Amino acid sequence: EDQVTQSPEALRLQEGESSSLNCSYTVSGLRGLFWYRQDPGKGPEFLFTLYSAGEEKEKERLKATLTKKESFLHITAPKPEDSATYLCAVQAYSGAGSYQLTFGKGTKLSVIP
C-alpha cells in the first residue's frame, strides 16, 4: 500500500525566514511525486511534478527536490502570500487507473509579516 507522510503538520515562519517541508513516501513503483498548494476554501493548485531521484524544480521562492525515499519543498525568503497548506502526493505504476494520486495530510504554512 502506498503511503505518504508529511512533516511538520504546521509551520510558522517569520517573513524572510527560509525553511523546508518534508514528504516521505513508500510506493511500489514511483511514477511521479507531486506538490500542490491549497488555499482555504479552494481546490489544490498544481506546483511541481518530480519523476526521478536527484531531480529539482523551482518556481519563484519554491524549490522541490526528490530522493528515493523523500521529497523536500524548500521555501526561500517566504512572504505572507506563501501562507497555505502544501500537499504532497505520489503516483504509482499500477496499470489501470495509474494516474490516481495518494496524498499526504499536508503541511499548513503560516508566514508572519
Add this chain to the structure above:
Amino acid sequence: DAGITQSPRYKITETGRQVTLMCHQTWSHSYMFWYRQDLGHGLRLIYYSAAADITDKGEVPDGYVVSRSKTENFPLTLESATRSQTSVYFCASVSGNTIYFGEGSWLTVV
C-alpha cells in the same frame, strides 16, 4: 478557460436523502476523479473514470455511485446520505500526467 466546474458549491441535506454533486470539465480530458477531503485523513479517492462509460472504485467508494455518459460530465451521487459523508468533495481531471482540481463542493449531512 473555465476548467473544472463543480456544483453546488455548498449543500446541506438530511440523513437518508439522495444528493448528486455535479462536475463539468471544458477540456475533454479522458481521466476524471472524485476525491473527498477530511481533517485527519487528507484527500482520499472515491471513484475514477478512464473515459465515458468506464468507471472504477477508489479507496472509499461505499455509499457513492458515479456515472459518465459524456466525457465532460462526471456526477457523484450519494444514494442515502449519512453524517459520515459530511465532507468537502473535489472533482479532478488529468492533462498530460498532471491532475487538476475543481474548487470543491462543501456537503453537510444533518
